[in-house]
Amino acid sequence: MKNNNPQKRGVLSRKYFIILIVCIMTGFIIGYSYNLSKDNHQITSSSTLYTQQQDAYREELIEQQERNKELAEELDGILGTIRKYEKEYATHEEHYDEMVKEAERLRILMGELPVTGKGVSVTLRDDDFTGAENPNDYIVHESHVFNVINELKISGAEAIAINGQRLKTNSFISCNGPVITIDGNQYPAPFVIEAVGNQDGLIGALGINGGVFDQLLNDNIVVTVEKKEHIVMPSITKGNL
Template sequence: MKKPLQTKKNSKFTRKQLIILIVCITTGFIIGYSYKLTKNHENRNNSYVEQEESYREDLIHQQERNKELAEELRDLQERLRDYERSFAKDEDKYEHLLEEAEKLRLMLGKIPSQGPGVQVTLNDNEYDPNSTNPNEYIVHESHVFSVINELKISGAESISINGQRLKSNSYIRCNGPVITIDGKHYPAPFVIEAVGDSKTLISSLKIVGGVFDQLLSDNIVVTIEEKNLIQMDSISDEA
């Protein structure tokens, strides 16, 4: 009868141990979890502190950079005022330079040109069967050159031939009944237009013994017209 009682006592003792074990595990888990939360909280706080410190350093850096930029701005403004004062003193000189620069751009064909001017048309004459040389009745590059040179000397701002504006380094070459201008071929008639003082240009062409008389003596058909408005694109626009 004593043996069953001992088994019952041992069974109760085992249940207590199980309860204590569960309590210990639970307590350990709670303690570990609490420690982890505390550690994460500390890490987050440290991260916030480091981030705040980084922001503070960036702010200080930006403030210093703003000071440098403000000083640069003051320096540039002062230099601008110096230029303005210098420009005010030499205004006439700068206006003259601007006018010269504009003339150079027109001559180089860098900008469009428009204004009054003249139109000179050169055409081949009718061939005389009694003549031994038919070349004496057609337009050659020398005839075109003579007109262009006279127009330039007379102050033409810009010149074109058959609509093609001439550059400072344009080349003109005769090739039978056509002329070649910068690699492009044009047949007669050759229409030469020039922007400038039309009266001055016409007077220089028609001076006694000048270009007009020479062309007529070479059997070239020449017409000279005064134009109220001639428009020419820039070289870049033509390209």
């Protein structure tokens, strides 16, 4: 049987409409809640990811700082080593120059190098013999030559020559009557002894009171001393000027 009551049908329509509205609102609320939950989850995930990235960056920065510190310490060590080498090199270079100069000085004393420079010339001559005394008391002996040479060496003479022959550190000098023999070569008087070095120093050492000059004069030896502005002495090697 049909329900033809219009009032009843209107009540039912309102109920269905209310139910529909409720269902729609419920669906909307559920959907909104889901989306909100999803957004919150994304925000939480993003925040967590950002925090993780920040931690990773922080750790990487710390590692870089530690590495920079290690590199700085390594650089300081290298610079220290370089400064040490530079100091040693400068010291060795200075010592090298000193050793070269000393070697050159020794080679000059040995007569291996030619020498040119200012110096002095000392000439020893026999005194006139009157015939009343011993003639040996008026001639130049090897001891006189030795005294002059030794004084010149002590006074800083760089090189010494007698009658043009360059002396070595081990030169052999002997006297045989009116001549002297130097390393096998004979030279008659007068004996000209040349020395390269400080002129005033050499002459001053020879002329001190009671020194070599006074001894030579007491032994009746004629002594002549003069400054030379240019003395050339060859090496002991023949032909090496």
